[in-house]
Amino acid sequence: MPLAPTFTTVPVVVDDAKCIAEKGCTVCVDVCPLDVLRISDTTGKAYMAYDECWYCMPCEADCPTGAVKVNIPYLLK
Amino acid sequence: MTLDAIVDGISEVACDVLVIGGGTAGPMAALKAKQKNPKANVILLEKANVKRSGAISMGMDGLNNAVIPGYATPEQYTKEITIANDGIVNQKAVLKYAQNCYKIIEELDSYGIRFLKNENGDFAVKKVHHIGTYVLPMPNGETVKKALYRQLRRARLLISNRYMATRLLTGTDGRVAGAIAVNTRTSEFLVIKAKSVILCMGAAGRLGLPTSGYMYGTYENAANAGDGYAMAYHAGAALANLECFQINPLIKDYNGPACAYVAGPFGAYTANNEGARFIECDYWSGQMMLEFFNELQSGKGPVFLKLNHLHEDTIKEIETILHKVERPTRGLFHEGRGTDYRREMIEMHISEIGFCSGHSASGVFVDDFGRTTIPGLYAAGDMASVPHNYMLGAFTNGAIAGEDAAEYAANVDFASFDAGAVALEKERVLAPTKREDGIPPNQIEYKTRRLVNDYLQPPKVTRKYELGQTRLAEVRDDLENRMMVRNSHELMRALEAHSILDCADMAAFASLYRTESRWGLYHLRTDFPHKNDEDWFCHTLLSKKDGRMACEKRAVDPYVVPIAEDERDLYDKQRIRASA
Numbered sequence: 018m019p020l021a022p023t024f025t026t027v028p029v030v031v032d033d034a035k036c037i038a039e040k041g042c043t044v045c046v047d048v049c050p051l052d053v054l055r056i057s058d059t060t061g062k063a064y065m066a067y068d069e070c071w072y073c074m075p076c077e078a079d080c081p082t083g084a085v086k087v088n089i090p091y092l093l094k
Numbered sequence: 095m096t097l098d099a100i101v102d103g104i105s106e107v108a109c110d111v112l113v114i115g116g117g118t119a120g121p122m123a124a125l126k127a128k129q130k131n132p133k134a135n136v137i138l139l140e141k142a143n144v145k146r147s148g149a150i151s152m153g154m155d156g157l158n159n160a161v162i163p164g165y166a167t168p169e170q171y172t173k174e175i176t177i178a179n180d181g182i183v184n185q186k187a188v189l190k191y192a193q194n195c196y197k198i199i200e201e202l203d204s205y206g207i208r209f210l211k212n213e214n215g216d217f218a219v220k221k222v223h224h225i226g227t228y229v230l231p232m233p234n235g236e237t238v239k240k241a242l243y244r245q246l247r248r249a250r251l252l253i254s255n256r257y258m259a260t261r262l263l264t265g266t267d268g269r270v271a272g273a274i275a276v277n278t279r280t281s282e283f284l285v286i287k288a289k290s291v292i293l294c295m296g297a298a299g300r301l302g303l304p305t306s307g308y309m310y311g312t313y314e315n316a317a318n319a320g321d322g323y324a325m326a327y328h329a330g331a332a333l334a335n336l337e338c339f340q341i342n343p344l345i346k347d348y349n350g351p352a353c354a355y356v357a358g359p360f361g362a363y364t365a366n367n368e369g370a371r372f373i374e375c376d377y378w379s380g381q382m383m384l385e386f387f388n389e390l391q392s393g394k395g396p397v398f399l400k401l402n403h404l405h406e407d408t409i410k411e412i413e414t415i416l417h418k419v420e421r422p423t424r425g426l427f428h429e430g431r432g433t434d435y436r437r438e439m440i441e442m443h444i445s446e447i448g449f450c451s452g453h454s455a456s457g458v459f460v461d462d463f464g465r466t467t468i469p470g471l472y473a474a475g476d477m478a479s480v481p482h483n484y485m486l487g488a489f490t491n492g493a494i495a496g497e498d499a500a501e502y503a504a505n506v507d508f509a510s511f512d513a514g515a516v517a518l519e520k521e522r523v524l525a526p527t528k529r530e531d532g533i534p535p536n537q538i539e540y541k542t543r544r545l546v547n548d549y550l551q552p553p554k555v556t557r558k559y560e561l562g563q564t565r566l567a568e569v570r571d572d573l574e575n576r577m578m579v580r581n582s583h584e585l586m587r588a589l590e591a592h593s594i595l596d597c598a599d600m601a602a603f604a605s606l607y608r609t610e611s612r613w614g615l616y617h618l619r620t621d622f623p624h625k626n627d628e629d630w631f632c633h634t635l636l637s638k639k640d641g642r643m644a645c646e647k648r649a650v651d652p653y654v655v656p657i658a659e660d661e662r663d664l665y666d667k668q669r670i671r672a673s674a
């Protein structure tokens with residue numbers, strides 16, 4: 018069957034101004050139990066790559082600069 | 095560079111003890127195996143990252159089942175769990191837990207995890223269960239994962255993060271021989287030869303679909319997809335009482351615990367739409383869940399957690415606990431909804447179904463040492479069959495299994511296995527990466543779980559179950575022949591879809607086998623509405639025989655703690671009498 022991309026909102030927001038991924042930080046990517054965060058090739062910052070969040074919060078709690086904000090996913094908010 | 099590109103590669107390692115799953119039971123099992131035999135090579139394999147994985151990734155607010163001298167005895171606890179689980183328990187395993195858990199509390203205390211004490215310096219244990227007193231708050235519960243991790247580092251254990259185990263290797267002599275794992279970011283294979291293996295992969299938490307439709311909005315840590323249950327099954331181990339589902343009372347949509355265990359001792363309770371209590375006891379049992387379900391169905395639903403009669407200071411105290419550990423986004427959820435404990439009652443609902451012995455009784459069959467029916471293979475925590483085991487059960491039974499597995503490994507050599515097994519598994523795992531066109535794993539998973547809700551969720555109706563099995567077989571055909579992935583992350587989800595479908599099939603098969611009703615809502619069969627002790631006072635064991643699913647009865651071992659005739663049905667009387 019042909020595939021189509023579908024828009025979806027993701028709950029985790031990273032403040033690019035605060036994120037220090039370019040200095041080698043990958044803490045949020047490392048700790049996420051669902052492995053849904055990545056460092057973007059284009060911006061060099063952390064972002065939510067997959068819409069599969071358990072809204073558990075290690076990413077926000079462990080980020081050294083307070084750049085991560087976990088929101089409640091739209092479907093259950 | 096493509097995101098999570100698929101890399102071709104395979105490496106092999108060997109160890110004495112392999113622990114799979116680094117959540118709660120796993121770290122303790124690995125630690126104890128190493129302490130038992132410091133010369134042993136112990137590997138801890140984890141799909142996520144041990145630092146923040148599992149049910150306790152953000153900590154826990156308390157121990158739900160602490161047997162503390164002066165408050166309860168191991169015999170009392172064993173009796174309570176026997177009654178709460180409708181008599182179908184291996185009491186020896188429950189008693190062993192109860193006798194050993196205090197030692198583990200002291201050990202956790204030595205790691206820096208604090209437990210609530212009263213002004214006399216005694217543990218401040220709270221009553222939540224029907225009969226005894228076992229709930230012990232953890233004032234710095236958010237530190238539990240960090241404290242554990244420090245111990246693992248100190249013991250110099252080998253930790254392999256981001257490796258998802260997919261199958262066990264079994265030796266030609268029937269012993270366990272190791273496991274196969276896949277890197278979740280590169281798809282590279284790791285073959286681990288081991289003398290003993292301990293499965294600590296948590297509950298099957300992605301079986302039913304949350305009513306929000308959001309696949310990851312589960313009660314359980316959504317990384318726990320039931321891989322452990324599926325692996326044990328395919329290796330030929332027996333799984334016990336899978337028809338005794340896990341169903342929990344939760345905050346509607348948020349799907350986190352409400353949590354009456356924390357708020358109950360402060361005076362909060364579960365109420366109907368009139369604000370009235372309708373259950374005697376908020377402890378999660380199948381019988382309690384049935385009353386919860388009945389109330390939801392009646393004109394008196396929805397069901398709520400009621401706190402708005404409590405004093406401001408009390409509410410503040412409850413909030414600091416509930417919004418800091420366990421599921422700390424809870425405060426955010428209430429904020430978004432504009433709900434406030436002070437003003438209104440909090441709407442609750444029942445969770446999707448799952449397998450979990452941590453809260454219920456569905457797990458890989460183990461004895462009092464955590465040994466499964468396969469020599470050298472152990473299981474502990476939510477996926478092992480010791481009922482109502484919770485966090486302290488995962489720690490304690492992880493420790494027991496770890497020590498026994500180290501001893502076992504010291505006395506045997508590696509089991510030899512058929513090298514073809516690795517090639518076969520590689521082919522199975524990579525099949526969805528070879529297709530140019532097909533169905534993505536998220537659709538396979540959604541459909542499986544939607545069918546679970548439509549056909550397998552209690553009350554269990556035989557005709558619905560049969561329809562469900564037919565539909566699930568159609569999904570299996572798609573999964574095996576048409577599922578397609580584009581990168582390593584999607585491959586992990588595809589492998590989880592396999593586990594979820596296996597668990598759905600097992601849930602249906604085990605439920606149809608037991609032709610009675612038991613465990614309240616967990617196994618409520620409309621065609622067989624009564625408990626039938628004459629024919630069904632037994633465990634059911636499901637296993638793979640000649641490539642197919644089979645079930646058999648297994649007698650409940652004679653009780654070591656006797657239960658008097660008039661105590662047996664104490665948990666059956668959950669509904670508050672009308673006059674009360």
Ligand SMILES: Cc1cc2nc3c(=O)[nH]c(=O)nc-3n(C[C@H](O)[C@H](O)[C@H](O)COP(=O)(O)OP(=O)(O)OC[C@H]3O[C@@H](n4cnc5c(N)ncnc54)[C@H](O)[C@@H]3O)c2cc1C
Pocket residue numbers: 114115116117118119120139140141142147148149150154155156157158159257258259260294295296297313314315317318319321322350351420421452453474475476477483484485486488
């Ligand atoms: C929201 C919530 C609240 C709870 N509250 C309490 C409480 O207040 N008190 C209490 O006593 N108990 C509580 N419990 C229960 C308790 O937390 C669990 O019983 C216990 O933590 C289970 O431990 P476990 O080791 O079996 O599973 P987990 O801690 O979940 O660990 C399983 C691990 O296996 C890993 N894994 C899964 N699949 C694979 C694979 N294929 N390969 C490699 N690794 C894999 C996972 O990533 C995870 O790290 C709660 C549970 C939940 C979910």
Ligand code: SF4
Pocket residue numbers: 031035036037038042043044045046062063079080081082083084085
């Ligand atoms: S932890 Fe914070 S600083 Fe580090 S990569 Fe993530 S968002 Fe950036």
Ligand code: SF4
Pocket residue numbers: 029048049050051052053054069070071072073074075076077087
């Ligand atoms: S909230 Fe949890 S699942 Fe979601 S991105 Fe953060 S760590 Fe990952």
